Each structure stands twice: as structure tokens, then as C-alpha cells.
Amino acid sequence: MKELVAIYDILYQFYGPQNWWPGEGLEIAIGAVLTQQTNWKNVEKALSKLKEANCLNLDCLQSISISRLENLIISSGYYKIKAQRLKNLIDLFVKEPNPSRKMLLDVKGLGYETADAILLYLFEQLYFVIDAYTFQILGRMGSYKEQNYLELQRLFMQSIPKDVQVYKEYHALLVKHAKSYCKKKEPICSLCPLNDQCEYHLEASNQ
Ligand code: SF4
Structure with missing residues (x-):
């Protein structure tokens, strides 16, 4: 699914590398x-x-x-x-x-x-991590509302490059985005780099 690659590219350009998860071993x-x-x-x-x-x-x-x-x-x-x-x-x-x-x-x-x-x-194995922030952002964006954990994970793993660093970075970028703009209450859509492809924002702007 091309959109998932595009979302990654936009978030990466906007926030830069997150170098996450904290800690080691x-x-x-x-x-x-x-x-x-x-x-x-x-x-x-x-x-x-x-x-x-x-x-x-x-x-x-x-x-x-x-x-x-x-x-x-x-x-x-x-x-x-x-x-x-x-x-x-x-x-x-x-x-x-x-x-x-x-x-x-x-x-x-x-x-x-x-x-x-x-x-x-x-262990640096290729498992994409889905969390509540992933559901929150992608659900609002519109294409992935009905997915459960395993379905959404499969979608990511079929769509984005099979690269541990990309998996790590993408998850971290989604967490960063949910904390910065796509907040649970009152997302800051007007300044969000994903707003021109987000159903939630487009619906709100048309009202
Ligand atoms: S436009 Fe708003 S709802 Fe959509 S991803 Fe951005 S912050 Fe979230």
C-alpha cells in the first residue's frame, strides 16, 4: 500500500530521525x-x-x-x-x-x-509494532479503520521496506506525531504535515 510509504516519508522529513527506543539491551x-x-x-x-x-x-x-x-x-x-x-x-x-x-x-x-x-x-527482528497511536493516526486518516492488530501489522509489513531500521523509525515517528499533532483530544490538524490526505481533517474543513 503506497500510502504507508508516503506517510513515512512525510513524517521522516518533518520530524527527522527519532533514534528510538530508549535504552539498550x-x-x-x-x-x-x-x-x-x-x-x-x-x-x-x-x-x-x-x-x-x-x-x-x-x-x-x-x-x-x-x-x-x-x-x-x-x-x-x-x-x-x-x-x-x-x-x-x-x-x-x-x-x-x-x-x-x-x-x-x-x-x-x-x-x-x-x-x-x-x-x-x-532482537532486531522484523516485526512492526502497532500501538494505540498507530490506530489513532491511521484511523483518522481514513483507510484503515476496521483493522485489528494483526491485520494492521500485516498491512505495514507488506507495504514498507523490510528493514529493521525503517520499522523502528516508523513506529517512533508515529508516536512522535501522536504526541505532537495528532493528539487524542484536539489534534492540531491545521499544522499537520499529513493534513492534505487525512479524512478527519478534510471532513472537518468541509463542514
Ligand atoms: S490532519 Fe489531524 S487528524 Fe489527520 S493525521 Fe494530522 S493531526 Fe491527525
């Missing part, structure tokens, strides 16, 4: 779990606490008590659930340092978005 996977249902600022606080405690590594995360782990990640919200999810994920990494997507999805509490973020940003 195991921190990426931990961040992917902690960012569920919260914003990245809260995740950063939790990651700092884990760093201060010298616990951004498999040994510590395996041996640390669940209550201490909960305490360190409290800023990320839903900390009891997330501490258990982290423990489940660490158990997998100890058994299988290069897990498949199926193995990640079998970890209790990991869905497609978290598993694919880990596969793409940590």
Missing part, C-alpha cells in the same frame, strides 16, 4: 513491560530506580524478591502486575536467551505489542 525489554498502560516518564523513573539498585540485569532480576521489585518499579503503575510480568519474562530469558515470538506470547501478561517491541528493538 535488557533495559529495552523491561521498558516494554513497564510502559504498558502508562507514559514513558513514569517508566524512566522506574528504570532509574532499577539502575540505582544495580538491578538491570538477569541475575538481580531473577534473585530479587517480588516485594522489592514492586517497590523499585512503583512509579510505573500497576506495579504488582508488572513485577510479576517482569519475573515471568526474566524466567524465559534465563531459559531461552533468543526467544521466538510464540515463546514471548506464551509469557503471561505479554501481548502482541509488548512481544513485538521486544523482538524489534531488542
Whole structure:
């Protein structure tokens, strides 16, 4: 689908490279779990606490008590659930340092978005990450309203170059765009670089 390539080109020219996801190594996977249902600022606080405690590594995360782990990640919200999810994920990494997507999805509490973020940003595998921002922007643009996660992901993966850097950059650009212009409430359409091909904006301008 040509539009997806055009959207990437426009966003890339407008915002420039995002060089995202923050963090490296195991921190990426931990961040992917902690960012569920919260914003990245809260995740950063939790990651700092884990760093201060010298616990951004498999040994510590395996041996640390669940209550201490909960305490360190409290800023990320839903900390009891997330501490258990982290423990489940660490158990997998100890058994299988290069897990498949199926193995990640079998970890209790990991869905497609978290598993694919880990596969793409940590293991550099070709899985395009779809999140609420992706649905928000593309839904408003008009062509992709009825897609579920896997359908929309397939559309991206069939349309854009099979390149890990492009996958990473595109996801990051969509996040940037949703935070900057295509906000959940009151998108700033008049200044948006995609507005001449966006159904939401064109409908609003014709009213
Ligand atoms: S024109 Fe408005 S609704 Fe459409 S993508 Fe841009 S900010 Fe979002």
C-alpha cells in the first residue's frame, strides 16, 4: 500500500530521525513491560530506580524478591502486575536467551505489542509494532479503520521496506506525531504535515 510509504516519508522529513527506543539491551525489554498502560516518564523513573539498585540485569532480576521489585518499579503503575510480568519474562530469558515470538506470547501478561517491541528493538527482528497511536493516526486518516492488530501489522509489513531500521523509525515517528499533532483530544490538524490526505481533517474543513 503506497500510502504507508508516503506517510513515512512525510513524517521522516518533518520530524527527522527519532533514534528510538530508549535504552539498550535488557533495559529495552523491561521498558516494554513497564510502559504498558502508562507514559514513558513514569517508566524512566522506574528504570532509574532499577539502575540505582544495580538491578538491570538477569541475575538481580531473577534473585530479587517480588516485594522489592514492586517497590523499585512503583512509579510505573500497576506495579504488582508488572513485577510479576517482569519475573515471568526474566524466567524465559534465563531459559531461552533468543526467544521466538510464540515463546514471548506464551509469557503471561505479554501481548502482541509488548512481544513485538521486544523482538524489534531488542532482537532486531522484523516485526512492526502497532500501538494505540498507530490506530489513532491511521484511523483518522481514513483507510484503515476496521483493522485489528494483526491485520494492521500485516498491512505495514507488506507495504514498507523490510528493514529493521525503517520499522523502528516508523513506529517512533508515529508516536512522535501522536504526541505532537495528532493528539487524542484536539489534534492540531491545521499544522499537520499529513493534513492534505487525512479524512478527519478534510471532513472537518468541509463542514
Ligand atoms: S490532519 Fe489531524 S487528524 Fe489527520 S493525521 Fe494530522 S493531526 Fe491527525
